[in-house]
Amino acid sequence: MAGVTLAEVGLTYPDGHTALTGVDLEVADGEFVALVGPSGSGKTTLLRTVAGFLAPSRGTVAIGGEPVASPGAGVPPEGRRLGMVFQQHAIWPHMSVGANVAYPLRRARRPRAEIGERVTEVLALVGLDGYADRNPATLSGGQRQRVALARALAPTPRVLLLDEALSALDEPLRDQLRVELRSLTRQLGLTVIHVTHDRDEALALADRIAVLDAGAIVQVDTPERLLHEPATPFVAGFLSDATLLPGELTDSGFVADEHPLRLARDVVVGPGRGSGTLAVLPGDVVLHEGAPGGEEGRAEVVSSLYGRTASDVIVDWHGLRLRAESDGRPVVGARVRPEVRRALFYPDVAGTAG
Amino acid sequence: MSSAVTVRPAPRRGWRADSFTGVRVIVWLVTAGVVLTPLAAMVALAVQGDQFALLGSEDVVVAARNSVVTSLASAIGAVAVGTYLAIVLDHTDLRGRAALRLFALSPMFIPPFVGAIAWLGVFGPTMGVNRVWSDGFGAPLWNIYGADGIIFLLTVHSYPLAYLIIGAALRRIPSDLEQAARIAGASGVGALRDVTIPLLRPALVASFTLTFVSNLADFGIPAIIGLPERYYTLATLIYRSIQSGTVAAPLSVVSTIGVALLAMAVVAALLDARVNRQHTELDSTAVVRHRLDLAGARLPLSALTWLAALAITVLPIVALATQAVLPAPGVPLAWEHLTLDNFGRALGLRSTQVGVRNSLMLAGLAAAICAVLGLLVGLVTTRTRARGNALLNGLAILPQAIPGTVIAVGWLIVAPTLGLFNTPWLILVAYVMAFLALVVQAVSAPLRGIPVTLEEAARASGATQTRALFDIALRLAIPAAVTGGAMVFLTAVRELTISALLRSPGTQTLGVAIFDLQQAGNYNASSALSLLVTIVGLLGIALLAGRERN
The missing domain is CATH 2.40.50.140 (Nucleic acid-binding proteins)
Incomplete structure (x- = not known):
């Protein structure tokens, strides 16, 4: 586990569109932080910058105190030791459930016996004992998202990134996974950055919430303080x-x-x-x-x-x-x-x- | 919704609820007749003629081996080049991708036999590059005649199709699958190897089968590049058996060889079906397209790819143009030698004029018939529920998996019975069979996409089932049928394989006319005609592409 530090991160696309302006954010080790904001506010851009799919034009990103991105230099996504769950689960359809979960371990060159053990362990953790040999096509949407979570957790990532990870699920199931996600990440002491457009989900899951507007962070605070003491009229309007x-x-x-x-x-x-x-x-x-x-x-x-x-x-x-x-x-x-x-x-x- | 949707207030007289059965029966009879008659006749004659011992004769064995070697090697080459292009053009930050894509696709716009004539001007033993090289080093650089030249040319003319198939499949793979691999610790190349390429496998196999079968059938390239070195493939061997008159029972012989070719095509189709059965469902949608950062490899790869694509586009056209303006092969390219006589001479020949007229007429009729029949087949198979719809669709697109040589042999055998012998109509029916699939595939997707409620609204407004089908689905699919028909026209007007085998006095096509000029040693006139065909073809495709964009 490790904390994430963003310092004055700015990102301008080649077409001149500015997606992030001077973002400062400190995510502590073991903290669950949600990023919320209207469409186009830059929350997904911010997450993808931490993941390494986008390179900041200004400022620096550090994970566990180690700088991973600064203008002109950056560690590629595969070198950042992160876990990520995508909105559409992104389970590889040509691999079994077990092979999907084992893949990051194989890339990390763990010994074969350890890989087998770890796959069994994380599948049990997400409630999918005995699913290792299944074809992902035979699973329900909720089960696939659990596989995606198991795959992200398998190599014990430094930070878990959730990109609208629950948004594609139907309501009762989403609620259930929300509860499980909260207890699982607290139990493992995971550092989590969670992007969501669902305000209630952010309030329910996060230790702290960062509210973004037009590429900048407007307020970072606990759910209680955000609701009762919004820092700006925008936050009061957006969250409440x-x-x-x-x-x-x-x-x-x-x-x-x-x-x-x-x-x-x-x-x-x-x-x-x-x-x-x-x-x-x-x-x-x-x-x-x-x-x-x-x-x-x-x-x-x-x-x-x-x-x-x-x-x-x-x-x-x-x-x-x-x-x-x-x-x-x-x-x-x-x-x-x-x-x-x-x-x-x-x-x-x-x-x-x- | 489009203004083409017209809902009539009441059914008109003359259309009955059951009248669609009549349409269905006619569509079935015509399609089955066009597709099955020649195949059945060919197989029957082969069995009856009992010439299977012939398959062991040295000529046939050597030609079969040559066919397999050249088709296999060129199909592998085409899939390799197509995969490389799909990845660097659609998946990386290579420089100038949009323009490069056009250059890389250029061989598709030139008929293979024209390509062969053009490349002969580049790598013929005493031509183009070899001429310069011989002057400097005393020996030619590379002689295009023979197996390696055939493989090279077949690869050049089939990789664009492989690229289109593989590129389309690549664009359907959601980018988050690759990103998940990157987060899991795979490098950019590692994600490509572990996730993207395995998911492309069905497209790789499909493009391999398609290029293998079409290369197996190709007549122009092995005839122009192989015959001078007495290198025969099954396609050229069939041509020789029919033309030479030295074989006692030519039809019986060629039907036997045709069955052998058909068997190879069936094996390829079975392989394709087997792989497709294991295909994986991609259900998530792509988010932000993420291009692979080539980093240090970007400049060298860009330079190399650009150089290759420019060479493949520019060299043959320059060679054609050079040959076309010189009075004879071997005359040095100098200002005082330049002449436009070749164009005048080639166009003034009676055989050329007949060829142009025949090609325009046959391609035009084939396009019209395929457009109408293909639209009806698509209508029946996508908009009605009946047992056998899948079979009808399969019948209509089956000829795509059959070498053109086999189609020609089949029609050659039934020609006397149908009274089509020595008439251009023989070539027409073979064209309809060979190219019907182009229209069926063009109309099927849009037809399937029409919501059934549009027809139900017409029914509720008083139209019979047939009336609703014709007024709604058929009308909405007409633009797609016209595009499909235009594709048939462009393919048929530049065709050689079928018309060379089915030629008879007075029915030669433009392709046959150019081929004859080339075989008669009139390289400069054939180059002039080839250049014209290339330019007209490029214009036609530009028009079609412009239409598609609107």
Whole structure:
């Protein structure tokens, strides 16, 4: 096992498209880090840079303290002693399950007897005892992904890279593999970097999550802190579906631009004053049904999706699409009065106002 | 959806629900008749003639050995070159891949017998390179006549097809399979060896069988390169038996040799089927295409590949052009000797004019018949459910696995019975049999891709089954059938193997006319005609490629 250090990693494709800009990330030995972000944010590019399939144009990548990539010099993927699981499992169809798992061991020139033992051991680890002689074509999607995991674990890699490894699986199975992946990697003390577009999966699995946007890391933190103390309006919006609206914070409270929303100062979390962006997390909104109030307090339910813990409700509040969690399932078209119990304020950074 | 989908509000009179049975029966009869009649006649005559002792005669044994040696060696060479090209062109960062691909494919656009005439101008004992070499070193560099020349030319003219098959298979292999090997510790070359090449095996075998069978049948190359050294293959031996008149029962003899050729083709097809049965399913889709970094080998490999591809493209065309503008072989290339008389003389010959007319007519008719019949075969086999559909499809594409020589021999045998002897229609039916598969394969994929709901919508709108098939599936597949027909035309118009064996006075094709000029020693006129054929062919293919792109 080993940690991974990325220092000021930048990557520009030959066509001029910039995929990564100055990424700094420190993954500790034995840590499970998830990379999330919208499509095109650079999370897959970052993973492939660590794997060695892409070479950074700037900055350095080090694994276990040993530099593996810097501009003009790099260790090829086969020299990095990593394990990787791909979205479409990438099981070699012309080899048996056992031969697939044994392949990295053969490349590492381990003795034959040791290879046999290790294959049996890792297949048992992923719950596929006795599958060594099977043809991969006879396996289900979930079993193939387990073979891919066994193959990645077989040579005891320094770091395990997961590229949307669970995304191609169907829902109940994905949940089950998620649980197994978490317990297996914790039990083995593996360093893991996991790319996913599924926010809940990242929250469920990772020790820390790195949120990427436009090729840069916006925030790296534990799941709890990301949810409750998002560093920027983007993180609040991306991870928690927060409603964002511009306005002005003064000592007496928050006044929204072009919207009737007014909040007392003690409800607003955040430093400073002046103009900035307010982020309202859905869990901090209460919808009062049929409650009396002024015209500015009226809102109309435009969408209402039932959920296990709460309904996911969107109301139209004087042109603002406000997202809220609600215990019941409000009817679309119902009149409600939203109450914001807590909100996060982010002052505009000089030069980016507006 | 395309505007070609027209849904009619109500069925028209004249189409009955069961009328498609009639279409099916006609398609079956025509296809089976065209494909099975000559084969059955050939086998029957061989059995009846009982000339199997002949297979032990020295002539036949030597020719059979020569056929196997040249076809096998050239098929192996073609697959090796094709694999190399597929990997460096589609899988590495070699310099100038797009342009290099065009140059590497160029031999495909030149008929093999024209290639033979052209390369004769490069490596003939007293021509081109050898002439220069002899002046300097006192002996020729390499004499193209004989087995090595035949193998070289067959390889040159069959590797482009091997490359196309292998390259297509390579592009279907998801790149994450190779990346998984890299992560597992394999080098770039190691991943190629352990993952990519094993997965290419079905394509390697398929391209090997295809090039082996087509090289087994080729007549032009062994006739032009082999005969001067009395090096016979089965194809040229059949030609000699028919033409010379020295054999007592020529048809019986050639049918026996034809059965031997057919047996070789069957062995190759069985091998192919055996490997394909073990084929592996590739179910994941490719992500980012990852090219192998050649690093230090990039420049030398690029230079070497470019040099070879340029030589193979430019040398024969330069040789043809040089021969075409000189009055006689051996005249030095100097400004005052240049002449365009060869073109005038070659085009003014009556045999050339008849050949051009025959080739255009036969290729045009073959293209039209193949397009219609192929479209109907595709329609029946992909859009209806019936027992025997697989068999019908197999029948239609079977001739692709049969040497053209065998097809010609079969038709030669049935010709008198059908009253086709000494008519150009004999060549036409042989063309239809040989090239039907081109159209069937061109229309099958698009036909299979049409959602069944399009036809169901027509049925719901009141069309009968036949009506729906014709209005929806058939119309949507017409562009593919036209492309297939154009391929038939381009192949048939430059064909030599079949028309040389089925020639009779007045039915010679353009290929036969050029071949005769060459055999008569009129190298410069044959080169002039060959150059014209090459240029016209390249233009036709450019047109077809432009059409495909739109």
